[in-house]
Amino acid sequence: MPANDTPQDPQEIYTPHGTQRLLMRYEAALARVQARRGIIPEQAAREIERTASPDFVSPETVAEVRKEAGHPMVSLIRAWSTVLQGDAAQWLHYGATTQDAMDTVQLLQLRMATRCVAAQMRQAESALLRLAAEHRATPMIGRTVGRHALPITFGLKVASWMTENRRSIERLDSWRRRSDTGMLSGAVGTYAALGDDALSLEAEVLREFGVGAPLATDWKGSRDIHAEFGALASIAAGTWRRIAQEIFLLQGDDLREVEDPSGFVGSSTMPHKANPDNARHVVAIARRIGREAGVLLDWMVSIHERDQISNADSLGAVATDLGRMMAIAVRMVENLVVLPDNMRSNIGRTQGLIMAEPAMFLLGTQIGKQNAHGLVRRVAAQARHSGRSLVDELRDAPEVRALAQPPDLDSLADPTRYIGQSVAVVDRAVAAIEAARAAESAQPEA
Numbered sequence: 001m002p003a004n005d006t007p008q009d010p011q012e013i014y015t016p017h018g019t020q021r022l023l024m025r026y027e028a029a030l031a032r033v034q035a036r037r038g039i040i041p042e043q044a045a046r047e048i049e050r051t052a053s054p055d056f057v058s059p060e061t062v063a064e065v066r067k068e069a070g071h072p073m074v075s076l077i078r079a080w081s082t083v084l085q086g087d088a089a090q091w092l093h094y095g096a097t098t099q100d101a102m103d104t105v106q107l108l109q110l111r112m113a114t115r116c117v118a119a120q121m122r123q124a125e126s127a128l129l130r131l132a133a134e135h136r137a138t139p140m141i142g143r144t145v146g147r148h149a150l151p152i153t154f155g156l157k158v159a160s161w162m163t164e165n166r167r168s169i170e171r172l173d174s175w176r177r178r179s180d181t182g183m184l185s186g187a188v189g190t191y192a193a194l195g196d197d198a199l200s201l202e203a204e205v206l207r208e209f210g211v212g213a214p215l216a217t218d219w220k221g222s223r224d225i226h227a228e229f230g231a232l233a234s235i236a237a238g239t240w241r242r243i244a245q246e247i248f249l250l251q252g253d254d255l256r257e258v259e260d261p262s263g264f265v266g267s268s269t270m271p272h273k274a275n276p277d278n279a280r281h282v283v284a285i286a287r288r289i290g291r292e293a294g295v296l297l298d299w300m301v302s303i304h305e306r307d308q309i310s311n312a313d314s315l316g317a318v319a320t321d322l323g324r325m326m327a328i329a330v331r332m333v334e335n336l337v338v339l340p341d342n343m344r345s346n347i348g349r350t351q352g353l354i355m356a357e358p359a360m361f362l363l364g365t366q367i368g369k370q371n372a373h374g375l376v377r378r379v380a381a382q383a384r385h386s387g388r389s390l391v392d393e394l395r396d397a398p399e400v401r402a403l404a405q406p407p408d409l410d411s412l413a414d415p416t417r418y419i420g421q422s423v424a425v426v427d428r429a430v431a432a433i434e435a436a437r438a439a440e441s442a443q444p445e446a
Contacts, residue, residue, distance in 0.1 A: 010113040010323030014316040016059035022105045023076060027093055028052035029208035030184065033201065040091040047088035056083050073098035095193045097186055099220045099306065104182030106312055108211055110229055111179060113319035114172045115445075120326035121169045121236070122437075127333040128162040129433060131155070136426040139416040140257060140343035141354065148350050150357060151415045153422040154257075154338060159429035161243045166433055168236040175232055179225050180212035188305045189218025221306040223299045226315060230296030233289055233318045240329045241286035247332065248279040255346060259337035278332035285325040292318050347415050352390040355412040356380050359394060362407050367399070375399050 012018055028049045035045030051057070057080045066075035073093070081089035093101075136155035141148050184202040185191050191198035202214050219225070250257045262277035292314050299311040347354070356376050364372035375397065383393040391409050394400050400407065 009327075010116045011320045013109050013112050013116075014320055016063075017054050019105065019109070020054050020057075020059050020062065020076065022108060023073075023101055024052040024054070024057070024080070026101045026104055026182075026209055027080075027096075029210075030094070030096060030205050031091065033205045033208050034091075034094060037197070037201065039195070040094055041087075043086060044088040044091040047084055047086060048092055051080065051083050056080075071098070073101060095186070095195075096184060100182075100184045100186070102312070103220060104184075104206070104209070104211065106315055107179055107182065107225065110226075110315060110319060111176050113323065114176050114229070117236075117319075117322050117326055118169055118172050118176075120323065120330055121165055121172075124326065124330045124333050125162060125165055125169070125433065125437075127330070127336075128158055128165065129430060131333065131336065131338070132158040132162055132426050133430055135338060135340070136430075137419075137423050138338070138340045138343065139347060139419060141347045141349075148354050150354055151347060151419050153419055153426065154340075154343060155426040156419075156422040157246075159426045161239075162433060163429055164239045164242075165236075166436060168232070168239055170436075171232050172236065175228060179229070181215050182206045182209060182211045183214060183218060183220065185214075185218040185220075189220060218305075221302040221304065223296070223302060227297045227300045229315070230293035230318055233322050234293035237286040237289035237293075237322060237325060240325060241283050244279040244282035244286070244329065244332065247336065248276050248283065251276050251279070255342070257339055257343045257346065259339065260332060261335055261337060278328050278335070281328050282325055282332060285321050285328070289318055289321050289325065292321070344416065351383060351388065352412065352415065353380050353383060354415055355390060355418060358418055359390065359409075359412055362409075362411070363400070363403075366403055366405065366407070 031040060031045040031048040034040045035042045057076070062075050062079045065079045066072065069075045069078060077093050080092060084092065132155045134155075135158065136153060138154040139151055140154050140157070142150050142152035142157075182205075184194070184205050185198075186193050191202070194201055199214075206212065206214055247258055247260050249255065251260050260276035260279050262275070264275070264277055295311050295314045296318065299314070302309075360369065360372045360376045362372075363375060367375070376394070379393045379397050380390060382388075383390045386393065391412050394409055394412075400409075
């Protein structure tokens with residue numbers, strides 16, 4: 001099984017068993033290459049390869065050794081050495097340093113996790129594509145600053161979600177391609193313990209392990225790759241926090257334009273409660289991701305060549321939370337119930353005030369746009385207090401009655417006709433996403 005085979009769930013990647021399995025495979029790859037080059041005995045390399053599995057050295061055994069050793073890699077080497085036959089233990093981890101193995105494995109784990117998460121994002125994208133296409137012309141009210149603004153379509157709203165999610169997919173894919181690397185450079189990046197052919201040895205070991213070419217310099221004291229992952233994870237989490245929060249608001253009884261069904265009990269004392277469990281869990285997890293990602297940004301500031309003030313645990317926390325959040329997000333959008341009748345009903349809640357913009361342009365052809373803005377603003381305020389419709393108030397406005405050519409105010413009666421290019425924009429977004437997916441399918445996976 002290649003080192004970069006990817007489980008379906010990021011949580012599987014970060015188990016003690018999963019992490020140790022990769023560390024042992026790194027050491028086995030090192031031993032195989034060193035044996036081919038005559039650096040260590042072939043018999044020792046075969047023995048290291050034979051036992052390079054948690055089936056021979058359990059994480060529990062390593063944990064017991066660590067109680068005394070206090071060092072993660074030394075604990076693994078000591079526990080592993082007890083099952084190695086002959087003198088193979090003398091050649092285990094030969095010339096390497098802990099961070100060579102640890103950092104290479106950590107970066108591989110992140111790449112494995114982002115591959116899982118990107119697959120989840122594409123699954124969510126499929127659901128969003130369906131929703132956008134199905135509701136490309138379903139009218140609803142657009143809201144700005146918490147107030148009714150202009151009519152849009154639900155498909156247009158979903159298209160915004162969908163294209164933002166797509167950008168996160170592409171950012172994570174790009175990061176994964178650029179971070180396909182590892183290290184075998186010694187304690188301070190000088191390769192001193194690895195001999196004159198150390199640079200080619202490093203490249204061969206990384207190929208043997210199943211990752212890409214080494215970077216130009218040692219990066220044990222550089223954490224920008226990890227910080228970038230944290231930033232991208234936080235951006236992706238922010239996207240889905242925005243989507244989930246909007247679904248949370250739209251499903252409320254005051255609007256009830258969508259439903260986020262879970263089937264779970266909503267309250268111990270209020271039997272009628274059906275809570276938006278998917279949406280609220282996405283928001284909660286996304287908050288954690290943003291906070292934990294900030295730790296990875298702080299981790300960039302290292303002392304000298306490296307300081308061992310490690311925040312590696314935050315890598316796993318962010319990656320697993322991102323996978324957990326996306327699993328719920330997929331369920332949320334796949335099961336989302338859209339209520340078009342309620343959307344249409346809510347459009348009329350302001351008695352036509354949302355048609356103030358077209359009214360302004362309609363009157364502006366005769367009295368000028370700025371004059372029309374002032375007139376419609378005053379009439380809209382009157383309508384808001386009187387409870388009458390905007391059209392009725394405009395008909396009675398002295399400035400409108402005095403016009404030589406009466407405007408066609410009846411054209412303002414149906415707000416659903418004022419959705420602009422919403423449908424065309426949705427179609428354009430759907431076409432762009434489908435083109436991106438087609439291009440991906442023609443390329444080898446990173």
